Amino acid sequence: xxxxxxxxxxxxxxxxPSVAIIWMHGLGADANDFVPIxxxxxxxxxxxxxxxxxxxxxxxxxxxGGYVMRSWYDILGTDIARREDENGLRVSQKRxxxxxxxxxxxxxxxxxxLLAGFSQGCAMTLQTGLRYPEKLAGLLCLSGYVPLRxxxxxxxxxxxxxxxxxxxHGRGDPVIQIQRAEQSRDLLKELGYDVEWHEYMMPxxxxxxxxxxxxxxxxxxxxx
Numbered sequence: 001x002x003x004x005x006x007x008x009x010x011x012x013x014x015x016x017p018s019v020a021i022i023w024m025h026g027l028g029a030d031a032n033d034f035v036p037i038x039x040x041x042x043x044x045x046x047x048x049x050x051x052x053x054x055x056x057x058x059x060x061x062x063x064x065g066g067y068v069m070r071s072w073y074d075i076l077g078t079d080i081a082r083r084e085d086e087n088g089l090r091v092s093q094k095r096x097x098x099x100x101x102x103x104x105x106x107x108x109x110x111x112x113x114l115l116a117g118f119s120q121g122c123a124m125t126l127q128t129g130l131r132y133p134e135k136l137a138g139l140l141c142l143s144g145y146v147p148l149r150x151x152x153x154x155x156x157x158x159x160x161x162x163x164x165x166x167x168x169h170g171r172g173d174p175v176i177q178i179q180r181a182e183q184s185r186d187l188l189k190e191l192g193y194d195v196e197w198h199e200y201m202m203p204x205x206x207x208x209x210x211x212x213x214x215x216x217x218x219x220x221x222x223x224x
Contacts, residue, residue, distance in 0.1 A: 005095075006054040010050060014049070018048055019114070019222060021049055021140070023121070024125060025117070026119030030055050031055045033053075037206070037211060038051050042212070045223065058070055063076065071120065072123070089123070089124070090127075100113055110135060111134070111136065116141075122142050123144045126141060126147065133157050138218075140166045141166060143175075143205070146188065149184070152191065166198070167181065167195050168213070170203050173203055173204045176204065
């Protein structure tokens with residue numbers, strides 16, 4: 001059964017953009033969450049970018065007592081490494097792949113598309129990007145982790161082996177502790193990925209220094 005494409009908010013930094021960034025929000029947030037960051041990024045010298053902010057579907061979330069909220073997949077318990085909603089991850093992966101295909105249809109090739117996300121959205125960036133069968137421009141991964149980590153080696157696509165990855169986390173993150181992000185970083189490096197690691201004195205959030213580093217990274221990626 002073909003699912004309807006996700007609702008999105010779109011912002012274009014110039015007419016006829018030649019780059020797209022598909023940016024996924026975290027648990028319980030929505031497509032508006034990262035819209036304000038566009039104005040804060042220094043994108044001087046970058047080509048025109050279409051920022052695509054999708055809404056995750058709504059679902060009952062187990063760890064929140066079954067409360068229905070926007071979520072890319074269910075959170076089954078506090079030990080997110082041991083008990084994962086594999087089916088939910090894979091369903092959302094397909095829906096993000098639909099968004100990539102739509103950008104292809106609008107004239108932006110996969111190698112000019114970046115995936116980005118915060119928390120659950122970070123997990124979806126890695127879930128989708130590492131497996132995607134065509135080369136992507138980059139993976140921007142904020143305050144999250146590699147889901148289904150034991151399956152990555154077998155399921156990853158060679159097309160994105162050299163795709164640059166920006167991985168950032170807060171040292172005081174009480175939601176996803178930095179050790180989990182460090183484990184994800186180490187796994188990706190062991191598998192030969194190009195990981196740029198950043199850590200900041202912040203909780204489960206975004207800080208000004210991080211936004212500056214994201215802008216610098218984007219300019220480096222998009223100028224290549």
